[in-house]
Every structure is written in structure tokens, then in C-alpha cells.
Amino acid sequence: MSTSIYQQFTDYIKNETPVALATIIEGPGVGAKLLVARVDGVEKVIGSLGHPELDRVVARDTAGELEAGRTGVRHYGPEGQATPEDLIDTPTVVVFIESFSPAPQLWIFGAVDFTAALGRVAKVLGYRVTVCDAREIFATKRRFPMADEVMVTWPTPMFEKRGSTLGPRDAVCILTHDPKFDVPAVQGALSTSVGYIGVMGSRKTHNKRLERLAEVGVNSPEQLSRLMSPIGLDLGGRTPEETAIAICAEIIARRTGHSATSLKNTDGAIHS
């Protein structure tokens, strides 16, 4: 590691700035490094892998990995081809990306069948998954082996104790369908700066829930605009797994501010 990158890296780590290092581990330029940090929401890129286009593509992927708090190996062409046009005649650049940032959190309220499917898909996306339910017989690690944590708890104490750890990268999904749980879970989530709040239920359940929320003073347009309810994109899926895709797709689109319509039917660059 060059002295200047090392210096920057250690400074960022000391300041608790999320930072990721991309290193060429195979192919032309072995050992070259790119450092990507997110400072006040803006990405800073330091170093070079030897080609401006390779730098651009790897910086983009590294920023994505950093956002998800993930570490892994990626393959590129020497000029940054994500899936090189003619890899047969060209050496592949193998890049190891390491994120120094906590994984984003997903808290799921409700130990139901949708919970397991959502947990599995969220794990692929790199989330730290916490399942919360007040019912001891349902909230078990055995039912949710994919969860990093299964908490037997009501929503209010959970948010009081740990709500301050939730930020824009994190998500809360309320799958309980039960006002006893989902009203305090919504109140708790709204009291944090969590980036995504989804609440499951039919349109009828949604309308009843709005009444109950109004009764406890949750009725401002700002508050209601943060609630994704009914949860998920309209994919027409039926199974818990399809619902999990609909929810995760909405979480991604909401974070990036994209439209979630088919790219086929939109214009402009795919990556902004």
C-alpha cells in the first residue's frame, strides 16, 4: 500500500468513516489499489488501478459494496469491461474489494412465513437481519436460521434501546398484520432516521392501520410519506419468496430514488 493511501485509509478508519479498498489481486497491475470513502454522503476516490475507465467502473462497484458493507472478488477487463467484450483474447483483472463499514441492518417485525423468505433474500444483498416478535414460540433461531439475530421483544423497547443505530442505509419491515405490534413498530421506526419503512397488509388492513396511527398522532404528510404501505413493488407475486423480491426491489429503488419500471421502457443511462 502506498504511503499516501495508507495515510488516508488510517485517517478514515480513525474518524469512523466508512471506507473500502479495491486491490488488483490477479492480472495486469497486481497490487494496485483504489480507496473509496463516503464522507458526508459524498464518495471520495483515491489511487488508481492503471486505467481511467477501470478506475471508474471499480470505484462505482466499490461504492456499491461499501454501501452494502460487503467484501468480495470481482472480474473486469483491463479497460474496465464489467463483462468484457472479448475476454478470450484479453487478460482478466481480478479485484478484491474489502469494505470497512458495518453491514446495513434489516429489522423484521413479525415471525411469520414471509419473514424467512425476506431474510434469505436480504442476506444475499448483504443485510444484517434481525427478526423481532413478542411471541416466544414463533421467534426462534430454529425457524429463522438465516437471521443474524432473533429477538423476543415488543417493538417499543427495541426502538428505545437500539433505534439510534438505524440510518439511511437500513430498513424496517413490519409484517405482523396486527395493530398491537404494527402501530408501535411504525411509531418506533418513524422516530429513527431509518431509510425504509415497509408495512405489510391488504388495502383494507392498510386503511384500518391509518386510522389507528391517526389515533396515536401519526398523521402528518411527512410521516405518512415515509411509510411504504402496502409494502413492496406490484409484481403480482404470490409466494413469500416472490413477496421478498418485491420488498427488496422496493428497498433498493427507494434508496436510489429510481422508478422501478422496466429499463426497457425508460431512457437515459442505467447507472447514474
Next chain:
Amino acid sequence: MSTSIYQQFTDYIKNETPVALATIIEGPGVGAKLLVARVDGVEKVIGSLGHPELDRVVARDTAGELEAGRTGVRHYGPEGQATPEDLIDTPTVVVFIESFSPAPQLWIFGAVDFTAALGRVAKVLGYRVTVCDAREIFATKRRFPMADEVMVTWPTPMFEKRGSTLGPRDAVCILTHDPKFDVPAVQGALSTSVGYIGVMGSRKTHNKRLERLAEVGVNSPEQLSRLMSPIGLDLGGRTPEETAIAICAEIIARRTGHSATSLKNTDGAIHS
């Protein structure tokens, strides 16, 4: 199993009709069975689990499981509550759903980094995943342990040999970015009745690809309307995993004919 359900079931199996059995394995009504078959694209439901609403909800979920060719356990309230309003005081009905139908297929052309992420998410959705690439060093089971099959093959012989096994439930994703592969892969996919054909690439690659496809006679509106290119929903994701969610979400929405916008911003029943 009652004689009449057994009779129907065996008849369907003999006719190679996709069929699923839902059986209460715990809770009120243990042993009751519902049989769901798809005959000429229409679902037939036989039997009862003891409550009309429970029958309706389980039949819906069973049809979804059958469509995905999946088997699993689901939990309901005695009156079909998917996530019961007040399970604390109510017994849970545990239903085992078994599908007797091959899993839908996903063929991925291109052994690239996106392939592994797409394979992982597709496995959660119950697909049988086949990865195809002509490049022996990339198309390995070691790189794609989640795949059911990794084929070292060019697209044309693959479609010639097995294209007739693809139907409306199946999907072909072409991630190669290389006209040498994607032009014959698109031609091969269009020659089948596969339900989803997605082709990866930037807008620029997409426009160049359209020219190459026109050169080989692929240019009718019917053909081009089947190509989802650029592939996936516009979620603004950056990583292979986020792209995998964007693709799978599009596959589901395309199959069901739904809009893929947030349910929050649409009207009407969630499940049609």
C-alpha cells in the same frame, strides 16, 4: 387421502398435469387435503381444509408453489389468516404443500460475476438454474456452486437440443455483452416459447445489438417486444446482487403482467 382426491391426483399424474397437494399437518383439521392442478393454464381446486377462506388462501399459495415447482410448509390462522391477527389466542394451522411439477428453468448465458448473484436469488425463487458459456475456464461448477448445471456450450446447440423444454414459466437471461454470444442466444430464445428473455447491456450496447439482430433478420415488433433489454427493473442498484433483484423482480412482474411500481402508489387488490 380420500378416494376421490386420490383418484384425481393419480389421473393428473398419469396425464403429466402439474399438480400440488396441500395437507394440514398440525392444528385443527389435521389430515385434510386440498389438491390444486393447472389444466390448460386454469387452476382446478379439489377438496377442502374445513373453512372456505382457509381454502381460498391455501389454494392461492399452493398455486404459487406449483407455479414455482416448490414444496414447503406454511402457517395460517384457522380462517386463512396469512399472518393471523391474533395468533396468541388462536391455534395455528400448519400446511404442507407438495408440488408435483418440474421447477421452472432459468438459463443464464455468460459465466460472469452477475451470473453468480442471479443464480443465488433465482434459487431462492425455486428455479432450476443452468449456466452456459463457451469458455471452459469460466464455466465451472466451482465458480457457480449454486447452479444446478454448468454447461460449456455455445447458445445455438443448447437451444437446438433443449429449447423445446422451455415454456412460459421459464426464463433466459443473456449476460454476455458479446455479440458472438448474445445474437445467437437471442435468436435461440426467440425460437422457443420461453416466458422471459432478458439481455444485459448499456443503452449503447443495446442499440448496437439491435443492429446486429436486424442483420440476422430479428427485427419484427413481435420479436423485439419479447426482449427485455436492457434487462431488469430500474432500481438504480449497482452491485451484481442488486442487479439480480432487478432481474428477478422483472421476471415475476412480466409473468403476472403487473406494473412493478410501488404498491403504495397503486390502487386495487394486491392479489388479483
